[in-house]
Each structure stands twice: as C-alpha cells, then as structure tokens.
Amino acid sequence: MPKITGVADHPNKDLMEDLWRNQGMRAKKIITYLEEHNLPTVSYKALGKYGQRNWTEKKEGDLDLTDLDIKLQEAEDLGIITRISLSKTGYSISVTPKLPDEQVEILQSIPKAPRKPSKKSKSSSGNVTHVIIPDTQVEPGRPIDHLWWASAYINDHVDNDVVRLIHLGDHWNMGSLSSYDRGKGYMEGRRYLADINSGNEGFKALNCELVDKKFDKHFLFGNHENRINKAVENDIQLDGLLTTEHCDTMDWQRHNFLDIVDLDGIAYSHYFYNPTTSKPYGGEIEGRLKTIGRSFVMGHQQGLKFAARYIQEKQQIGIAAGSFYEHQEHYMGPQGTGYWRGIIVLHDIDNGSCENPQFISIEKLKRMYA
Numbered sequence: 510m511p512k513i514t515g516v517a518d519h520p521n522k523d524l525m526e527d528l529w530r531n532q533g534m535r536a537k538k539i540i541t542y543l544e545e546h547n548l549p550t551v552s553y554k555a556l557g558k559y560g561q562r563n564w565t566e567k568k569e570g571d572l573d574l575t576d577l578d579i580k581l582q583e584a585e586d587l588g589i590i591t592r593i594s595l596s597k598t599g600y601s602i603s604v605t606p607k608l609p610d611e612q613v614e615i616l617q618s619i620p621k622a623p624r625k626p627s628k629k630s631k632s633s634s635g636n637v638t639h640v641i642i643p644d645t646q647v648e649p650g651r652p653i654d655h656l657w658w659a660s661a662y663i664n665d666h667v668d669n670d671v672v673r674l675i676h677l678g679d680h681w682n683m684g685s686l687s688s689y690d691r692g693k694g695y696m697e698g699r700r701y702l703a704d705i706n707s708g709n710e711g712f713k714a715l716n717c718e719l720v721d722k723k724f725d726k727h728f729l730f731g732n733h734e735n736r737i738n739k740a741v742e743n744d745i746q747l748d749g750l751l752t753t754e755h756c757d758t759m760d761w762q763r764h765n766f767l768d769i770v771d772l773d774g775i776a777y778s779h780y781f782y783n784p785t786t787s788k789p790y791g792g793e794i795e796g797r798l799k800t801i802g803r804s805f806v807m808g809h810q811q812g813l814k815f816a817a818r819y820i821q822e823k824q825q826i827g828i829a830a831g832s833f834y835e836h837q838e839h840y841m842g843p844q845g846t847g848y849w850r851g852i853i854v855l856h857d858i859d860n861g862s863c864e865n866p867q868f869i870s871i872e873k874l875k876r877m878y879a
C-alpha cells in the first residue's frame with residue numbers, strides 16, 4: 510500500500526483517531542494495523558505529532574510530550590531503551606543498539622579463555638620474588654614492544670625458589686566500552702572485537718619468554734576489563750556475548766576486579782578503596798599504608814609511589830604503580846605525561862616485608878632490548 514504522508518487528508522483518518530483515542534494505540538501500532546489491513550500507511554513522525562496534538566486529552570499544566578513520544582518510538586527502532594530522564598527543561602533517552610545477527614555470531618565464535626581454578630593464597634618465607642606488572646592498557650594502534658622487553662628481562666634476570674608474577678590489571682583497555690569517551694571523537698573506529706584481539710596479542714607478547722617457566726602467575730582484573738561486565742549489566746541481552754572470558758590470560762590465575770589477593774603477606778588488588786565512598790584511596794602513599802594497615806600493592810593510578818614503615822620492628826610496604834605502557838593518555842593532556850612507567854621486582858620477600866625492591870623503568874628496558 511502506498512504511504513500517505515499527511516494525516517489530515519488521510520482516507521482512514523477517523524479509523525486512526527478511533528484507534529488512538531479508544532484503543533490506546535500510538536503511531537507505531539497504528540501503522541502496523543494499517544499495513545496488516547492493506548490500508549494506506551502514513552508517516553510515522555507525522556502521525557505521532559498529529560495524534561499528540563489533536564487526539565490526546567490534555568489537562569491544564571500537563572507537559573507537552575509530543576516530541577518525547579515520537580522520539581521514544583524512533584528510539585525503539587534503534588535498540589533497547591535503557592533510561593529515560595525527564596526534567597522541566599527537557600528530556601534524554603539512552604538506547605543500547607540492537608546487535609545485527611552477524612555481529613552476534615562473531616561474538617559467539619570468539620574463543621573463551623580456559624578457566625583455571627583459584628588456589629588458596631600462598632605464603633612463603635625467604636627465597637621469594639614477586640614481579641609486578643602495572644597497568645598495560647593495550648588497545649589497537651598502541652605499541653606493545655615493551656611487553657616483549659619485559660618478558661625478556663624477566664627471563665634473563667629473575668630466578669628464585671619461588672617466583673610470582675602479578676599483573677595489576679587494566680591490560681585490556683576496552684576503549685570501545687568507555688563511558689567516559691562516549692559521544693566524543695575518540696570513540697570513532699573503536700570495536701569490541703578489535704579491543705579483545707589486541708589485548709590477547711599483547712598478553713602473548715608478555716608471555717613470549719615465560720611459557721616454560723614454572724612461575725606462579727596472577728592476573729588481577731581492573732576497571733577497564735570490568736567495562737565488559739558493566740556493559741552486560743546495563744543490557745542483559747549481551748549476557749554471554751560480551752564476557753571477560755574473551756580475555757585470554759593463558760595460564761595465569763584470574764582474580765575478579767577488586768578482589769584482594771594475599772601473596773606472601775602482601776595484599777594485591779587493582780586498587781584499594783574507601784568502603785564508605787567506594788572511591789580508590791588517593792593522596793600520599795604513607796597515609797594509605799597507615800589506613801590499609803598492612804603491606805599492599807595496587808595499580809590503577811599513573812606513576813609510582815612507594816613507602817615503608819616499621820611496626821614493632823616489622824616492615825610494611827605500600828606501592829601504587831599503574832603505568833607500564835609507551836603511549837600517551839589523551840585525557841592527561843599535553844602536560845600530563847611525565848610520570849614513571851615500568852615494572853617492579855620485589856626481592857627477598859619475607860612475610861609481607863621486602864628490604865630490596867627494584868624499580869625498572871620502561872626506558873631501561875628499552876635500552877636493554879630494543
């Protein structure tokens with residue numbers, strides 16, 4: 510049936526008015542009704558506006574929701590409406606796009622990382638070394654040479670009875686799921702699948718010299734990988750399609766975002782936070798060590814902070830190190846680039862104390878292996 514754009518001169522105007530007023534139908538359903546009965550259809554936008562203006566009973570003081578009603582119907586065609594916010598001055602609608610079938614098939618076909626059962630936290634005394642890899646933030650187009658250099662360095666220089674590797678998280682940067690960058694130019698060209706693949710490639714690079722090593726390896730999921738879980742929470746239709754299991758952490762033990770992992774008396778987590786505000790602890794590292802009250806290591810924040818204190822002749826250390834990458838973070842601006850980047854080796858760990866920490870900058874690794 511042909512489409513007649515206007516409503517006023519439509520041959521079935523009275524029928525449409527009856528459906529609107531007495532059956533409670535709105536533009537989308539009325540158009541479906543017309544199509545099913547082989548009647549001339551009408552412009553969706555025109556019907557929505559006309560119906561709201563002429564057929565909807567209004568009480569004094571009612572908001573004019575004509576445009577909102579039309580926008581809602583348009584939004585329904587684009588995807589799932591996740592939120593509608595109304596205020597005196599306007600409204601906003603959040604929509605999660607419907608995924609095309611072929612994209613669903615691609616997501617279902619991505620291999621998932623094998624699950625490794627969690628082990629109880631270990632403790633040892635003497636002859637224990639920890640290698641800490643701060644946030645690596647891999648995504649398409651960012652260099653990953655430093656991951657090869659780190660792998661070679663660990664292979665060449667780290668050896669002990671017990672060696673544990675701890676990646677502090679935010680390896681899969683997941684820029685495609687960034688709520689911070691949504692609606693900005695940075696989002697152009699970002700794709701979930703490309704983010705996953707580039708992270709997996711980077712992780713292979715980090716492991717290239719380590720596959721035969723009998724090291725104890727731990728990967729702590731960060732807030733960037735947690736963007737995947739958040740995307741699913743916001744749209745349950747993505748459940749099983751987007752999953753952190755796409756992040757292939759190889760033979761590393763996986764630890765959930767913000768879980769605290771106790772290794773030889775040192776508490777590791779992507780970050781430690783104030784339980785009343787859920788915000789990561791900030792400020793001077795000495796204050797954080799006092800608040801947390803035990804040896805700890807966290808990532809998440811650029812640069813390097815280190816502190817040690819002695820309680821009853823027992824040493825406690827605090828480390829915040831969240832940058833092991835070469836690229837510049839766009840949100841830091843042109844002046845926000847002068848912070849430490851590198852890996853850390855804790856030698857001679859003894860029940861939470863470490864008298865011999867070693868900070869190895871990315872520049873040193875570059876000089877050694879590039």
Ligand SMILES: [Fe+2]
Pocket residue numbers: 644679731732733779808809810
């Ligand atoms: Fe983080």
